[in-house]
Amino acid sequence: MQLARIVIIGGDAAGMSAASKIRRTDPDAQVTVLEKGIWVSYSACGLPFFLQGVVPEIGDLVARTAQEHRANGIDVRTNHEAVGIDARRRVVTASTEEGEQTFPYDKLLIATGARARRPAFADTDMGGVDVLRGIPDALSMRTHIERRRPRHCVLVGGGYIGIEMAEALRALDIEVTLVDHGSSILKILDAEMSALIAACLTENGVTVRYERDVTELVGTDIVGGVTFADGSTLPADMVVVGAGVEPNAEIAREAGIALGDTGAIRVDAAQRTSQFHVYAAGDCAEARHLVLGRDVHIPLGTTANKQGRVAGENMVGGNAKFGGVVGTMVCKVFDRAFARTGLTQAQAEQAGMHARSVQVEVPSRAGYYENPPTIHARMTVEQRSGRLLGAQLYGDDTVAKRIDVAATALHARMTVEEFTQLDLSYTPPFSPVWDPLVVAANVASR
Ligand SMILES: Cc1cc2nc3c(=O)[nH]c(=O)nc-3n(C[C@H](O)[C@H](O)[C@H](O)COP(=O)(O)OP(=O)(O)OC[C@H]3O[C@@H](n4cnc5c(N)ncnc54)[C@H](O)[C@@H]3O)c2cc1C
Structure with missing residues (x-):
């Protein structure tokens, strides 16, 4: 029996998540990763912290080197830039230091990411x-x-x-x-x-x-x-x-693979593209937005890893589904942080929804702590149904994980009324008895 030949274009979050998942699911599959640069499995998210000096060496941002992947049975080819896909003959052409080479595939994953505009x-x-x-x-x-x-x-x-x-x-x-x-x-x-x-x-x-x-x-x-x-x-x-960034989707478009309205590669929940045997994942691909109910391009590492894993499983016969996104992200700003999930008021209006937003400022710990830092919590709600559409937080570093409660509520399509009844944790050093998001939900449900 001929072994499954898997080719992956792009050796970072989406591509290597897929490759690793394939190795675990079907150890016999032949996995070749074409990466145009010299780095694979690196954390772009850590780059600002490298520049700041918090991360001492650039190599510290590499989760696994090309050699380590090779030792794990993944044929990683660095300095290999895929320049064309012949989807009918199922062949990828790559430009390498030794000239052009071709890579036949049974299944192909495009994980080419995005580039800075x-x-x-x-x-x-x-x-x-x-x-x-x-x-x-x-x-x-x-x-x-x-x-x-x-x-x-x-x-x-x-x-x-x-x-x-x-x-x-x-x-x-x-x-x-x-x-x-x-x-x-x-x-x-x-x-x-x-x-x-x-x-x-x-x-x-x-x-x-x-x-x-x-x-x-x-x-x-x-x-x-x-x-x-x-x-x-x-x-x-x-x-x-x-x-901002734009998806590296040209190689897909030139191969006749459909792009979505965002310009990124259109995929279904199994990460399949419009072309049989070809999958796409990560920053080059779209994702279904669970609040908007349509496909969006929100390039984040969390999504890239998950989509890559789903694609990898499905490329060797699995039946995994990517659950969609709600646009959750967090960012450190000096000694503070902001986080967001779902839709803002402006985005909801742009989408033609009747929405309103409330904003509260609440201590992040029990009020009797001296000078407790405050959290600004904003919630956007659909007028008629009271459904939670989005949340934004700004405050101390606890907002980084507090936002995940709101993200989970969006996945569950909760109303703000239901949100007020969530059994969330409390102890004075970490939280006021009324959690800041619950306070916002209380105000929003009035
Ligand atoms: C400074 C910074 C901070 C970030 N912070 C966060 C954060 O805090 N949280 C978060 O969730 N996300 C963050 N992100 C986003 C996150 O890094 C990306 O979403 C993630 O890297 C996407 O992974 P990917 O594999 O889809 O694409 P990429 O990481 O872009 O990898 C694509 C790979 O494909 C290769 N490639 C492209 N074209 C070809 C070709 N034709 N042939 C061969 N190889 C090719 C590229 O060289 C690249 O290595 C940050 C990004 C940056 C830049």
Whole structure:
């Protein structure tokens, strides 16, 4: 009997989760992973903490090296960039140091991830200008910091990676100006919440500037600043662009595989694409949003790992289903954190829902503790049904796990009324007797 030939394009979270699952499920399957870079199984999520110095070595971010995967029976080929898929003949062509090579498959997984969006002004080789997506970006930034000792960095884009970078750079004593073209940062939050995070940034020495459209860079070999749409300039000896990401889906599209409205690869719950025998998972693929009831592109490591695992199981005869997403994420901001799940008020309205939101500020511990830090909790509710649509938290590091209660409630399609009755834990050092999310649910259910 011929062994199943599995080819996986992309050797990070989604690709290697799939490969490992396949090894465990069907040890006889021949698994080949094509990775265009030299790093596999790395934590991109840890890159800001490497730059900050919290993670000492870049290698610490690698969960398992290519050699370790090979020892586990997975044929990992680094420096192999897949350049074409012939879905009819079931062959992947890869560009390698030895020229083009072909890899026939019985089942194929596309796990090519996403890339940082580079606005036109950032499409340059100028030194000191970086995006933060992969290990090479972080190493380039680290080299610039060590060699040039920059004093002022302009962060373009107020997304969560920009926020993490702001903290990392302040820890290195670099002045930071965060510029965003919109009227608020963090569009994944409602403006009432993102204003709190902006205030936290300011308190920690970050200058935040809104409605500033960067159109050009100043400098020739090394960056000297940025120019805005109104012609004004801001000197800087380092620029980091965080303008979002776009899925690496071209190779799928060129092979005739359907993309969704988001531009990412369309998949079903089994992670199958429109092309028989071809699966997709992670940042290159869409996922079903359980509150919106439609497919979205929310590129997160949590989803990539789970989708990869589901794809891996199904590629060797399993029947696993990916349960969908609700857009849950958390981010550290200096000594505070924010977290969100589901829809914001703005997103609910955009989706045509009749929604309302409540926001409360509650101590994160029993009130008799001296100066207990407070938590801002915001809940968005569907008007008619009282169904919970989303939650946002800002406060101490307990928000990181508190948000998961709201995420679970979204999976269960709970109303805020039902939420008020959840039996959540309480002891004075960790929580007030009325949990902050329950307080918000109480207010929302009035
Ligand atoms: C700075 C930063 C912080 C983050 N923080 C968090 C966080 O806190 N929480 C969270 O959930 N998520 C976070 N993320 C997102 C998370 O890292 C990604 O969602 C996750 O890495 C996606 O995994 P993936 O395998 O789908 O894609 P990727 O990690 O992008 O991996 C895709 C791989 O495919 C390779 N590849 C692409 N095209 C080809 C080709 N044609 N041939 C061969 N190989 C190819 C790439 O080189 C890459 O190694 C963060 C991301 C960044 C950049």
